[in-house]
Amino acid sequence: MRPEFWAVLTALCWACGSLLEKKGVKLGDFTPVMGTTVRTVVSMMLLLALSYPFWGQVKSAGVKPVLLIAVGGGLIAGCLGIVFLYSALKSGQISVVLTIAFCLTPVVGTLLGFLFLEERLKMVQWLGVSLCIAGAALVTLFNDH
Numbered sequence: 001m002r003p004e005f006w007a008v009l010t011a012l013c014w015a016c017g018s019l020l021e022k023k024g025v026k027l028g029d030f031t032p033v034m035g036t037t038v039r040t041v042v043s044m045m046l047l048l049a050l051s052y053p054f055w056g057q058v059k060s061a062g063v064k065p066v067l068l069i070a071v072g073g074g075l076i077a078g079c080l081g082i083v084f085l086y087s088a089l090k091s092g093q094i095s096v097v098l099t100i101a102f103c104l105t106p107v108v109g110t111l112l113g114f115l116f117l118e119e120r121l122k123m124v125q126w127l128g129v130s131l132c133i134a135g136a137a138l139v140t141l142f143n144d145h
Contacts, residue, residue, distance in 0.1 A: 014098075018089065018097075021085075021086065021089060022090075022094050024038075026090065030086075033083055033086075035090075036083045039082065085101060088101070095139070096140070099135065099139040100136045103135050103139075104133075107133055110125065
């Protein structure tokens with residue numbers, strides 16, 4: 001399957017998940033850190049079962065790849081990023097919060113790829129980055145709340 005297919009599925013999961021998370025955090029009057037904990041525990045239980053056949057990969061990979069994933073995905077994106085998302089979702093409009101979070105994510109990711117991974121960008125990619133910034137700015141500037 002093409003990477004774009006998986007990216008679309010990611011967007012669908014994140015959008016639908018964010019809707020349910022916003023409702024759950026608000027309904028339960030959870031703090032963002034408690035909402036993140038519930039989310040993470042459920043994710044971890046499912047992932048432990050699904051990943052069981054592949055646990056040997058951790059041992060054979062060595063320390064550095066595991067550390068990069070642990071810090072990048074576990075600490076920065078999985079913990080801090082989700083706590084910040086829940087903080088925004090708890091009181092903000094989902095249309096504004098998701099637009100800002102998910103429009104700026106590819107902008108920052110693209111810039112990091114360009115600066116640190118030496119990825120070369122075409123003019124159309126720079127245009128896409130500009131449109132993402134413009135979309136987030138429009139939603140922020142013209143928000144009534």
